[in-house]
Amino acid sequence: xxxxxxxxxxxxxxxxxxxxxxxxxxxxxxxxxxxxxxxxxxxxxxxxxxxxxxxxxxxxxxxxxxxxxxxxxxxxxxxxxxxxxxxxxxxxxxxxxxxxxxxxxxxxxxxxxxxxxxxxxxxxxxxxxxxxxxxxxxxxxxxxxxxxxxxxxxxxxxxxxxxxxxxxxxxxxxxxxxxxxxxxxxxxxxxxxxxxxxxxxxxxxxxxxxxxxxxxxxxxxxxxxxxxxxxxxxxxxxxxxxxxxxxxxxxx
Amino acid sequence: xxxxxxxxxxxxxxxxxxxxxxxxxxxxxxxxxxxxxxxxxxxxxxxxxxxxxxxxxxxxxxxxxxxxxxxxxxxxxxxxxxxxxxxxxxxxxxxxxxxxxxxxxxxxxxxxxxxxxxxxxxxxxxxxxxxxxxxxxxxxxxxxxxxxxxxxxxxxxxxxxxxxxxxxxxxxxxxxxxxxxxxxxxxx
Numbered sequence: 001x002x003x004x005x006x007x008x009x010x011x012x013x014x015x016x017x018x019x020x021x022x023x024x025x026x027x028x029x030x031x032x033x034x035x036x037x038x039x040x041x042x043x044x045x046x047x048x049x050x051x052x053x054x055x056x057x058x059x060x061x062x063x064x065x066x067x068x069x070x071x072x073x074x075x076x077x078x079x080x081x082x083x084x085x086x087x088x089x090x091x092x093x094x095x096x097x098x099x100x101x102x103x104x105x106x107x108x109x110x111x112x113x114x115x116x117x118x119x120x121x122x123x124x125x126x127x128x129x130x131x132x133x134x135x136x137x138x139x140x141x142x143x144x145x146x147x148x149x150x151x152x153x154x155x156x157x158x159x160x161x162x163x164x165x166x167x168x169x170x171x172x173x174x175x176x177x178x179x180x181x182x183x184x185x186x187x188x189x190x191x192x193x194x195x196x197x198x199x200x201x202x203x204x205x206x207x208x209x210x211x212x213x214x215x216x217x218x219x220x221x222x223x224x225x226x227x228x229x230x231x232x233x234x235x236x237x238x239x240x241x242x243x244x245x246x247x248x249x250x251x252x
Numbered sequence: 253x254x255x256x257x258x259x260x261x262x263x264x265x266x267x268x269x270x271x272x273x274x275x276x277x278x279x280x281x282x283x284x285x286x287x288x289x290x291x292x293x294x295x296x297x298x299x300x301x302x303x304x305x306x307x308x309x310x311x312x313x314x315x316x317x318x319x320x321x322x323x324x325x326x327x328x329x330x331x332x333x334x335x336x337x338x339x340x341x342x343x344x345x346x347x348x349x350x351x352x353x354x355x356x357x358x359x360x361x362x363x364x365x366x367x368x369x370x371x372x373x374x375x376x377x378x379x380x381x382x383x384x385x386x387x388x389x390x391x392x393x394x395x396x397x398x399x400x401x402x403x404x405x406x407x408x409x410x411x412x413x414x415x416x417x418x419x420x421x422x423x424x425x426x427x428x429x430x431x432x433x434x435x436x437x438x439x440x
Contacts, residue, residue, distance in 0.1 A: 011418040015392065017399045041361035043421060046428075049368025050393040055375060059285035063299050067281065067306050074310060075270045094271040120282060126396065217279070 003035040010036060014043050054182035058120065097216070117224055117233065118202070119181035125220050127178045128198050128235045131187070137196065138174030138189050148175040152186050160186035160201040161230065165249050170197070190246060197236040197246055204231040211247045214240040223247045265313065273313050276321045281306065283322055283395055284329045290390045291333040293379050297340075305332040323397070326405045330387065337383065344383060359429050367428040377427035385420035392417055 012018040013026045030037050131137050140151040149162040155177060164172040169192065176187040178200065185202040204226055211225040222235040223243050232250060234243050265273075284305060289298040309316075309328045316324055337345055368374055378386060387406060391397040403410035 008415045008418045011421065012414045015399065015414075015417070017414065038360065042359055042364050042425065045361040045364040046368055046421060046425060047393060049365065049374055050378075050389070053368070053371040053374050055371070055378070056282075056394045057286050057289045057295065057298075058282045059302065060295075060299065063285070063303060064278075064281060067278075067303055070303070070307055071270060071273065071310055074307065075265050075267060077267050077270075090268070090271065094274065098274055122279065122282065 003033050005029060005033070005036060007036075007039065010040055010043065014040065014047070051179060052182055052184075056182070117181075118183065118204075118231065119200075119233075121215065121217055121222075123180050124200060124222060124233055124235050125218055127180060127187070127200070128220060131176065131178075131189070131198055132196065137176070139176045141174040143171055143173060145172055148172065148188070151175055156184055156186055158186075158203045158230075160188065161250075162188060163250070165190070165246065168245075168249055170246050170249065192236065192238045192242050192246070195236060195238045197234055197238060197243060199246070199250065200231075200233045200235075202231050203229055205229075206231075211244065211251060214243065216240075225251065227251055265310065269310075269313055273310055277306075277309055277313070277316075277325055280322045280325050284325055286394060287326055287329050287387070287390060288333050290378065290386055290394075291330070291383055292336065297336070301332055301336050302329065305329040308332065320401065320404075323401045323404050326391070326395075326397075327407075330405055334383075359425050363429060364425065374428065377424055380427045381420065381423050385416075385423050388413070388416045389420045389424060 009018070009022065009026055013023060018026065030040065140148055142148050143164065143166065145162045145164045152160055152175060162172070162175065166172070170190045172188065173191050174189045176189060178185050178187045180200060180202070183202055185200045188199040188201065190197040190199065206226055208228065209226045211223055215222045220235055220237055221240050221243055222233055224233045225247065226232070234247050236243055281302070285298060285302045288301045288305070289295055292298050292301060305328050309325050334345070378389065381389070388402060391402050391405060397405065399410055399413040402413050408416060
């Protein structure tokens with residue numbers, strides 16, 4: 001052990017939590033220190049194992065139901081239903097939000113497996129938000145589908161369909177790899193005016209579905225569908241009609 | 253969670269609170285469950301504790317004045333887990349946290365990749381860590397929390413989150429690559 005650097009710094013670097021100066025210093029150190037380079041490689045390997053092994057355990061559906069019932073029991077709902085008009089609107093909106101969120105998040109029991117997804121809403125929103133951070137949008141930046149498509153080769157165990165829709169107002173601006181629900185997914189990045197639409201693509205064994213009704217949370221909207229052995233989810237802060245238009249183009 | 257947590261003092265919640273809670277806090281139930289699952293190492297116990305934490309959060313929901321709802325909830329979940337552990341498995345909390353970070357030759361990335369590719373082994377290795385190491389890893393790697401969020405959830409100073417993670421990762425590497433004798437035998 002010749003390296004006298006405090007190894008703790010390596011973790012701040014790995015986690016992206018160092019300030020710019022310290023990060024640059026550490027990178028400089030890495031150029032000459034093989035021990036730290038190896039150690040960093042080990043930490044990256046460990047991290048990717050942790051994140052890819054499906055260790056995340058989601059709450060069972062029954063628990064969610066039980067908690068909702070308990071919450072209702074703890075709530076003083078108005079005894080006489082004489083709610084002012086604006087409150088009805090709020091109630092209706094709440095029901096809508098709850099219905100759409102639960103439709104998307106909950107595995108539907110029995111026959112309706114069409115609308116369940118192998119990833120959660122939180123994951124796609126996180127992935128979308130993360131992609132908007134500087135430098136995170138694309139791993140391969142190109143408006144050329146013939147550049148983006150081969151880029152995915154060898155990085156994934158499947159070949160995502162890559163199409164550019166510049167003529168229709170949705171130029172392809174690049175591609176990226178993400179991990180959703182413990183699986184690698186291909187992410188296609190489209191621009192819509194000044195906004196970004198991320199389309200996550202992963203293989204599925206389930207049957208085709210139509211383009212499902214939109215989901216909405218935290219100001220982001222998404223559409224989900226399955227088509228020819230691929231699972232798609234398009235998410236953005238643009239209006240749902242734009243997302244739907246792109247979904248239809250991809251669906252063809 | 254202060255003194256008002258004890259006994260009475262909670263507000264009566266109405267339909268509006270319920271709707272806000274549904275929107276802001278309930279979406280983080282998976283995060284709550286995942287953290288308690290890894291702290292308690294049991295899905296069954298975690299169901300009880302996650303539910304208790306969620307109801308407790310609701311009871312004191314009027315004390316939540318915006319901000320990071322996930323961190324707020326996870327702080328309550330964590331406290332509820334530790335209370336449960338103190339009562340049911342006090343031995344697990346007796347490991348000391350401030351262990352020195354010993355410089356040691358790092359395990360090669362390749363060896364780690366092989367050890368880490370086995371979900372069962374990874375899961376068991378994580379479970380052998382003391383809860384205070386386990387929780388920072390779960391929050392960082394599974395929940396994707398920032399250092400600031402980890403500090404607020406676990407009540408450790410933000411300046412020590414980095415070293416806590418360094419120690420936790422070192423422990424995990426060691427647990428992963430020092431397999432049990434049976435496992436070593438099986439792999440021969």
